[in-house]
Amino acid sequence: MLSLRRYPTSNLAIAALLAILYGPLLVHWVDGWLHKSISIQHEYFSHGLLGLPFAAYIAWGKRNAWGELPNRCHPLGLLLVGLASVMYFTRLPDWMNLSLPIMLVGLCLSLKGMAGLRLQAISLVLVALATPNQLPYLIEPYILPLQQLIASVAGFLLVQLGVPVTVKSIYLFVNGQTVEVAPHCAGLKMLFTSLYVALMLVYWTGAYRSRLKTSLFFGGTVAISVVGNILRNALLSYFHGMGQSGAFEWLHESWGGDLYSALMLLTIIVLLRLIQDRVPDRLNLVVQSPSSSV
Amino acid sequence: MTIQPASSRPFSSRWVNLALVVALSALAGMAILPAYLSGQWPWQTTPQVAQIDQLRSLQTDGLTLPGWQLTVAEPIAINRQTWTLAEYRAVSPEAQAAPVQQFALLLHPQPWHSNQPQLEWIDLAGAQNWRIEGRRRLRVGSVTARFFRAWGDGQSFAVVQWYAMPQGGHPSPGQWFWANQRSQLTRRTLTPWVAVTVLLPMEPLGAIADYQPLAIELTGLVQQQLEAVALR
Numbered sequence: 001m002l003s004l005r006r007y008p009t010s011n012l013a014i015a016a017l018l019a020i021l022y023g024p025l026l027v028h029w030v031d032g033w034l035h036k037s038i039s040i041q042h043e044y045f046s047h048g049l050l051g052l053p054f055a056a057y058i059a060w061g062k063r064n065a066w067g068e069l070p071n072r073c074h075p076l077g078l079l080l081v082g083l084a085s086v087m088y089f090t091r092l093p094d095w096m097n098l099s100l101p102i103m104l105v106g107l108c109l110s111l112k113g114m115a116g117l118r119l120q121a122i123s124l125v126l127v128a129l130a131t132p133n134q135l136p137y138l139i140e141p142y143i144l145p146l147q148q149l150i151a152s153v154a155g156f157l158l159v160q161l162g163v164p165v166t167v168k169s170i171y172l173f174v175n176g177q178t179v180e181v182a183p184h185c186a187g188l189k190m191l192f193t194s195l196y197v198a199l200m201l202v203y204w205t206g207a208y209r210s211r212l213k214t215s216l217f218f219g220g221t222v223a224i225s226v227v228g229n230i231l232r233n234a235l236l237s238y239f240h241g242m243g244q245s246g247a248f249e250w251l252h253e254s255w256g257g258d259l260y261s262a263l264m265l266l267t268i269i270v271l272l273r274l275i276q277d278r279v280p281d282r283l284n285l286v287v288q289s290p291s292s293s294v
Numbered sequence: 295m296t297i298q299p300a301s302s303r304p305f306s307s308r309w310v311n312l313a314l315v316v317a318l319s320a321l322a323g324m325a326i327l328p329a330y331l332s333g334q335w336p337w338q339t340t341p342q343v344a345q346i347d348q349l350r351s352l353q354t355d356g357l358t359l360p361g362w363q364l365t366v367a368e369p370i371a372i373n374r375q376t377w378t379l380a381e382y383r384a385v386s387p388e389a390q391a392a393p394v395q396q397f398a399l400l401l402h403p404q405p406w407h408s409n410q411p412q413l414e415w416i417d418l419a420g421a422q423n424w425r426i427e428g429r430r431r432l433r434v435g436s437v438t439a440r441f442f443r444a445w446g447d448g449q450s451f452a453v454v455q456w457y458a459m460p461q462g463g464h465p466s467p468g469q470w471f472w473a474n475q476r477s478q479l480t481r482r483t484l485t486p487w488v489a490v491t492v493l494l495p496m497e498p499l500g501a502i503a504d505y506q507p508l509a510i511e512l513t514g515l516v517q518q519q520l521e522a523v524a525l526r
Binding site for chain 1 (some may be wrong): 308319336415466
C-alpha cells in the first residue's frame, strides 16, 4: 500500500474505470487475434498482441516521471475525453475501438497537459496503431498496382525456373490452376506488422535518435516486406499449379505462414543490426576542393 | 505569434480529476455495466441487415423486370463467390424497338450480414478474361455506375456496374462504407448491398456510345426493381 500512497485516489479511480470500460474490449480484441474469429480487418492489427503489452511496459517504466510532472489540464484533453465517451456510447464496435486511443490521449492532456502527452507519446502511438479499425478495408481498392507488381514479378521468377505460367493483372495461371494475389495476400497485413515491429525496434534500440538510420531502416523494412511477399506468392503459385495442395495449405493457412512471418521479422532484426553497426548517425558530406584535378 | 502557455491551466487539477471520475463513472454505468450483468457485450450484438431474407431469395429467384422476359436464372461461381446470372428478352413494344433485344444481368447480393463489398469488379473481369476499354461514368438518378466495353473470349459487351443500396448506388465500396456507418449510427442497421453487372452484347469493336441510352434505361430499371424487391 505504501507505494500507492504516492498517487492520488482520483488517479487510481480513473485507472480502475478505464479497466472496467476497456478491459472486456481488450479481451475481445485478443480473443479475435488468437482465434481469427472477428474479421480480416481485425486481423490486420494482430501486431497488438506484441505492441499493447510493450506500450504498457513503457508507460509503467515512466510512472515516476509521470508522477513528477505538474498537474495541469489542457482544455483539448477534456474535449477528447468527451469525444471518446460519445464514441464509446454508440456501442458500435468500430467506434468503441477507436475511442480507446482518443480516451488515453484525452486523459494524458487532461491530467498533465502537453508535457504528459509528450512523455507518453510512444505508448500512445503504439496503442493507436494497434487499435482495430476499417482503414485496411478503405485502402484495399487502392493497392491494385502493388498486387499487379507482386503477381508479375512472381510470374517472372517462376518462368525463370521453367514453370509454365501466365500472368494477367493479379492472377497467376499455372497448369490450369489460378492463384489470385488478393489484397491481404499482397502482404498488406505483413507490411503493417513489419512496420509496427520496426517502430518498436527503433524505439527499443534508440535508433530513432538518428534520422538517417531510421529512414534507412523503415525503407528497408518496406522493401523486405514486398520482396518476401513476391517469394511467398511465387511459392504459393508453384505449389498450387503443381498440385501440391498439402504444401499450399501449409504455407497459406498452417504454420508455414507463421514460419514465413518469423523469418521476415528475423530479417528485419538483422537489417537493424547491420544499420546500427555500419551506418553513421548522419552523413557528413565534405565538399572536396578540386585541387588535384587531372 | 506565440501561443500563451497560460491557456493550458485554467482549471484546478482537483476539479478536473473529480469531473473525469464522475464522467467516466457515468459512462461505465450507462454503457458497459449492464453488459457485465447480462453477459451480452456490445460487440456480440452488432447491427444486422434487415433485408437479408429478401437478398437471399433474390439470389435464387433472380429479378423480374417490367417489359423484359426472364428466360434463364442460374447461380454461377466466380472466384469462390456465387453470382446469379439472369438473361432477359424484350417483350414490350418499346423494348423491342431497342437496338438490343437481349441482355444478361449478373447479381451478387450480399451473402450474409457481415459481408462487405470488396473487389467484385476485379474478380469478375479476371474470371471472364476481359479487356476493358472506353471506361466512363454513368449518372442515372441517384445511381453512379461504371460503364465500359469489355471483350474477351470472342465476345464483346457494353458493361454497367454498380453497388446497389437503398436510395442509390455507386461502383466504389467506399460510398457503401460511409452509408453503412451512417445507418449504423442513426438506425442501428447495416446498409444492404447488391453488386450489379448489366451485360449488353455488342458488335465486336462497336461504338460504346450507341449502347449508352439503353444502358442508362436499364440501370434505372434495375435499381428501381431492386429497391422495390430487396432493398426496402
